[in-house]
Amino acid sequence: MRVNLAKWGNSAAIRIPKAILEELNIDSNNFENISFNIDIEGDKLILRKKQEKTKFELLAEKSKGEKLNPKMNIDWGKPVGKEVW
Numbered sequence: 001m002r003v004n005l006a007k008w009g010n011s012a013a014i015r016i017p018k019a020i021l022e023e024l025n026i027d028s029n030n031f032e033n034i035s036f037n038i039d040i041e042g043d044k045l046i047l048r049k050k051q052e053k054t055k056f057e058l059l060a061e062k063s064k065g066e067k068l069n070p071k072m073n074i075d076w077g078k079p080v081g082k083e084v085w
Contacts, residue, residue: 024049 001020006013021028026049033054039046053061 001017003014003017006015018028026034035050036047037050039048
């Protein structure tokens with residue numbers, strides 16, 4: 001497969017075809033936690049997918065196992081519309 005180098009602001013960009021993204025198991029609609037390590041070997045540019053933890057995994061690591069009690073009374077403040085309490 002052949003791709004072209006293009007100008008992108010003050011940088012250069014290479015578009016990665018969807019077929020390659022699928023082969024790497026990357027959702028083409030969500031690039032939020034996707035990053036690559038770049039290496040140069042001779043005249044080759046090597047991109048290696050960096051395994052990033054999802055936001056959920058990062059939050060789970062910070063958690064101390066506490067759970068919100070669904071029976072707990074929560075003060076939602078005064079009504080702002082036609083709510084009936």
